[in-house]
Amino acid sequence: MSTPDPNAVFNLTKASVLVVEQSQHSLDVTSQMLKGFGAGEIVRGEALAEVEKRVESRPFELIVIDPSIEDGRGYHFLTALRRSAGPNAYTPVIIVSGHVRSADVARARDTGANYVVTKPISPAVLLQRILYVGRDRRQFVQTPTYVGPDRRFKFEGPPPGCEGRRSTDLKAPIGAAEEPNMSEAELEAFFKPQRVSL
Amino acid sequence: MSGGRFFQPAPRLKALLAEPGGMRASDALRRADRAVLEIRGRCLSGIDQKVEEILAASKSDAPSAMDRCYRLSNEIYAEAGVFGLVELSGVAHSLCTLLAESELDRIPREAIAVHVDALRALRSPAVAENRQLRTAVVAELRALTARMSAPRAGPAR
Numbered sequence: 001m002s003t004p005d006p007n008a009v010f011n012l013t014k015a016s017v018l019v020v021e022q023s024q025h026s027l028d029v030t031s032q033m034l035k036g037f038g039a040g041e042i043v044r045g046e047a048l049a050e051v052e053k054r055v056e057s058r059p060f061e062l063i064v065i066d067p068s069i070e071d072g073r074g075y076h077f078l079t080a081l082r083r084s085a086g087p088n089a090y091t092p093v094i095i096v097s098g099h100v101r102s103a104d105v106a107r108a109r110d111t112g113a114n115y116v117v118t119k120p121i122s123p124a125v126l127l128q129r130i131l132y133v134g135r136d137r138r139q140f141v142q143t144p145t146y147v148g149p150d151r152r153f154k155f156e157g158p159p160p161g162c163e164g165r166r167s168t169d170l171k172a173p174i175g176a177a178e179e180p181n182m183s184e185a186e187l188e189a190f191f192k193p194q195r196v197s198l
Numbered sequence: 199m200s201g202g203r204f205f206q207p208a209p210r211l212k213a214l215l216a217e218p219g220g221m222r223a224s225d226a227l228r229r230a231d232r233a234v235l236e237i238r239g240r241c242l243s244g245i246d247q248k249v250e251e252i253l254a255a256s257k258s259d260a261p262s263a264m265d266r267c268y269r270l271s272n273e274i275y276a277e278a279g280v281f282g283l284v285e286l287s288g289v290a291h292s293l294c295t296l297l298a299e300s301e302l303d304r305i306p307r308e309a310i311a312v313h314v315d316a317l318r319a320l321r322s323p324a325v326a327e328n329r330q331l332r333t334a335v336v337a338e339l340r341a342l343t344a345r346m347s348a349p350r351a352g353p354a355r
Contacts, residue, residue, distance in 0.1 A: 004223040011220030015211060023273045025244045028237050029280050036230025038221055061211040068272070071265065090207035098276040099294035120279020120287060123230035127223060134215040143202035150204070 003124045004131055012039045012130075018054065020045040020065040020074065021096075026119075030064055030096065033123045037130070048077055059087040062130065064094045066119075067108065075107045082112035082147040090140060092133040096121055112148020238281055242321075245274050245286070249317045252293075256310040264305055268297040274317065285332040286320045289313060289339060296343070312342045 017039045021027040024046070031042050043060070045051035048070050055063075063081075067074030078095075081088060095108055098119040108116055114133040117125060138149040158164035221229075248270045255266045275290035293313040297305060316339040325331040 006222065006224035008223040009220045010215045010223065011217040012214065013219070014217065015214050022269070023277070025241045025277050026273060029234060029241065029277065032233035032237055033230045036233040037226045038229070059210070061209070061214060068269070090209060092209050092211050098272040099291055099298065101298045119276035122280070123227050123234065127226060127230070131215065134211045139204045139206050141202045141204055
């Protein structure tokens with residue numbers, strides 16, 4: 001999933017994107033990529049105090065942020081954003097991070113961001129992730145300890161030997177099949193339209 | 199996570215992406231590559247400046263000096279990588295790892311110095327344009343850091 005379909009068509013001309021980076025040059029790089037993608041408005045943020053005011057006052061369609069800004073205060077900013085009642089509480093957020101200290105990996109996961117992209121970023125990867133979060137159908141989860149998109153991508157049931165924590169997890173083993181598998185012809189019959197006389 | 203509230207927000211981004219009059223991804227990527235190239239010179243000058251700032255910070259006794267070194271090397275790692283300067287980015291990443299894994303009061307200053315030397319060498323025109331020399335600089339750095347991190351032999355008993 002590292003490059004988008006070259007023929008995929010998208011439109012960012014009416015989108016306002018907030019880019020938050022501590023380094024002026026990284027801010028330039030991300031902004032230039034977004035400019036190439038045709039983003040309608042690119043708002044740059046270099047200081048969290050100013051960024052906090054912006055997100056409280058108006059909606060953005062996308063936020064791209066390096067949470068290591070201001071000694072890691074960006075992580076707190078994102079967590080607070082998701083818990084806020086402001087206009088960007090559910091705005092898609094892409095974290096862009098460089099080298100990450102091991103303690104910060106869990107912090108990034110718990111912020112409620114939609115996606116994490118590791119630097120160095122390339123235009124192809126950034127565009128792919130923007131298209132992904134734009135079409136992301138994951139539900140949001142709100143719990144006392146986490147607010148953000150459901151972090152469970154896969155639905156493979158609870159690990160062996162564990163009781164599932166989801167309300168939809170089966171509480172008893174399914175057991176072995178009692179009948180043989182359906183044949184290919186039987187399966188096709190499900191999808192083949194047939195004329196019927198009434 | 200039982201007891202959580204599940205809901206489906208409707209972000210505007212999804213609707214905007216699908217509006218008519220957009221562009222093809224291949225065109226967008228070409229435009230983005232061109233736009234990034236426009237700022238290459240400025241960013242590379244910034245990297246040179248950051249290398250010198252790392253050296254200055256590494257000589258400081260200020261409590262925040264090593265954090266500053268880490269932040270600057272992290273920026274070099276990210277920004278050099280965008281422009282395909284793989285070796286430069288790799289050396290900066292190695293410095294990040296060194297600074298992140300060491301206890302703050304035990305970071306060997308000489309290890310930072312050899313990283314800075316490698317970064318400077320990779321930015322010199324003669325090395326920057328010669329792949330063999332770039333590879334040699336990285337190999338030399340690896341050998342030096344391995345020697346530094348190896349346990350030193352104690353006095354014979």
